Amino acid sequence: MRRHLLKAALALPLLGITPVFAQDSNSATHGDKGALYQTVLSLDRQLFDAANHCDYARLTEMVDENLEFYHDKGGLMAGRKTFLESIRNNTCGKMIRELVPGSMEVYPIKDYGAMQFATHRFHHPGHEKEFPGARELGMTRFLDPGAAEWPVGEAKFLHIWHFKDGSWKLTRVVSYDH
Secondary structure, three states, rough: HHHHHHHHHHHHHOOOOEEOOOOOHHHHHOOOHHHHHHHHHHHHHHHHHHHHOOOHHHHHHHHEEEEEEEOOOEEEEEEEHHHHHHHHHHHHHOOEEEOOOOOEEEEEEOOOOEEEEEEEEEEOOOOOOOOOOHOOOOHHHOOOOOOOOOOEEEEEEEEEEEEEEEEEEEEEEEEEEE
């Protein structure tokens, strides 16, 4: 799988796409490219703050009506409504998502927006000792000290962000390597 990603990354310059400070925590000091990185990082935080708090109004604002979500285990989800239903039925109150520090790469897409590649981590019931944010998110039903520990899951993802009429919308998601 890593070899496929490496091949894709090596092909990007051939397509006229250049990376924006992949894994560079100081990217904000590097002009416009740093600004795009920081913008996408902010979008990521907003999106998953909304998902972790089951804030469907905010998710609706951030996700394009025609969202396509490709999941290696779950297949294709088409449309914002289907995406929101999936969040409501499968993840809300059941897990917390965080971006793995240092894993994010951002690439501009000419006249469209940006691509975001990264790894995210999912904390499940029983791991609240490792992720104190669970209490803030109301996941107290799992805070029993005797609760069995569930594994923390990680997966890679690609988000395609579209900038139109002064706002960013998530239009495509590919979630893989679960």
